[in-house]
Amino acid sequence: MERAYNFNAGPAALPLDVLKEAQAELLNFNGTGMSVMELSHRSKDYEEVHNQAKELLRRLLAIPEDYEVLFVQGGASLQFSMVPMNLLLPEKTANYILTGVWSEKALDEAKKEGRIKVGATTAGQKYRSIPELEDLDLAPDEAYVHVTSNNTIYGTQWKQFPNTKDVPLVADMSSDILSKPLDIKRFGMIYAGAQKNLGPSGVTVVIIRKDLLERSPQELPTMLNYNTHASKNSMFNTPPTFAIYLLGKVLSWVERYGGVKAIEKLNDVKASMIYDAIDQSNGFYVGHAEKASRSVMNVTFNLASEELEKKFLAEAREKGFVGLNGHRSIGGCRASIYNAVPVEACEALREFMLEFKAKN
Ligand SMILES: *Cc1c(COP(=O)(O)O)cnc(C)c1O
Numbered sequence: 071m072e073r074a075y076n077f078n079a080g081p082a083a084l085p086l087d088v089l090k091e092a093q094a095e096l097l098n099f100n101g102t103g104m105s106v107m108e109l110s111h112r113s114k115d116y117e118e119v120h121n122q123a124k125e126l127l128r129r130l131l132a133i134p135e136d137y138e139v140l141f142v143q144g145g146a147s148l149q150f151s152m153v154p155m156n157l158l159l160p161e162k163t164a165n166y167i168l169t170g171v172w173s174e175k176a177l178d179e180a181k182k183e184g185r186i187k188v189g190a191t192t193a194g195q196k197y198r199s200i201p202e203l204e205d206l207d208l209a210p211d212e213a214y215v216h217v218t219s220n221n222t223i224y225g226t227q228w229k230q231f232p233n234t235k236d237v238p239l240v241a242d243m244s245s246d247i248l249s250k251p252l253d254i255k256r257f258g259m260i261y262a263g264a265q266k267n268l269g270p271s272g273v274t275v276v277i278i279r280k281d282l283l284e285r286s287p288q289e290l291p292t293m294l295n296y297n298t299h300a301s302k303n304s305m306f307n308t309p310p311t312f313a314i315y316l317l318g319k320v321l322s323w324v325e326r327y328g329g330v331k332a333i334e335k336l337n338d339v340k341a342s343m344i345y346d347a348i349d350q351s352n353g354f355y356v357g358h359a360e361k362a363s364r365s366v367m368n369v370t371f372n373l374a375s376e377e378l379e380k381k382f383l384a385e386a387r388e389k390g391f392v393g394l395n396g397h398r399s400i401g402g403c404r405a406s407i408y409n410a411v412p413v414e415a416c417e418a419l420r421e422f423m424l425e426f427k428a429k430n
Pocket of ligand 1 (some may be wrong): 071080144145146147148172218220221222242243244245263264
């Protein structure tokens with residue numbers, strides 16, 4: 071059976087090797103006579119899977135000792151609430167930088183928990199860009215600054231992060247974590263739903279500096295307090311075992327590939343292939359994002375009319391390209407080219423774009 075050219079925005083493509091390994095182990099994992107899904111989460115076999123995934127993530131992202139790595143559920147969307155519930159001290163203000171729909175959603179949840187401010191927004195420009203660092207309204211006494219590192223819907227990405235000094239920088243990295251090396255020390259906390267770059271849906275990764283755990287109010291519901299998960303190695307209750315198992319396999323795959331530096335190079339090659347097709351089309355394809363803010367993970371573009379876009383998407387579908395329609399909120403086209411999308415798929419898309427332009 072042919073594998074599709076999968077450009078889905080999330081859940082998204084997984085490495086073929088990972089799927090094959092999981093398939094081979096499905097009925098009998100590690101000689102247990104059962105699948106990982108059927109193991110007790112308190113068993114040695116599962117514990118090893120769990121701890122290995124955590125260690126691999128630490129190694130790949132060079133996460134320092136004074137940070138906890140947590141596996142939680144509820145998606146990135148639950149983090150929109152958990153971040154302010156745990157980190158928004160009552161006498162302080164949380165600063166949200168708006169660069170798209172996901173940061174707006176994060177802000178909406180924070181509003182319910184305490185005082186907020188908007189330190190910058192590019193909503194007026196249809197979120198085509200990331201604000202200039204010098205235009206951010208930052209203050210030294212804020213509870214934290216929240217950014218969305220990659221804007222999945224608009225196809226923009228922060229290239230540099232602000233220096234927030236003693237104010238913790240909190241980043242939603244759902245759609246670009248593990249796509250390049252990161253200086254973790256610049257952040258107080260990072261969170262990411264796994265289903266774009268890390269694995270399947272069902273598990274969310276939280277990387278949090280240990281001193282920030284002291285902020286959580288005692289009266290928070292147990293499951294919504296980061297300390298619950300930190301103190302119990304993310305096994306206070308039943309973790310999403312199969313999702314964590316696959317996450318571990320994706321991380322091993324990245325390590326075998328050469329780590330995040332090698333992945334970054336590959337991602338740059340893949341993105342250039344498609345952006346070049348846009349830039350050399352004499353306006354046949356128009357990128358949504360401003361060039362300086364372009365995402366290496368989500369390439370967004372339009373054609374001259376909605377009619378032509380429909381034709382493009384229909385022909386693409388016929389040729390086996392999946393997931394190229396833009397998010398329902400902005401329309402147009404979007405190619406999500408996360409780590410696991412093979413370079414061959416990007417090459418094929420580029421060829422198709424050139425061909426479609428020549429014919430139309
Ligand atoms: C997909 C996405 C989300 C939503 O994630 P869920 O796990 O579905 O809650 C949040 N933020 C960003 C940047 C995303 O790309």
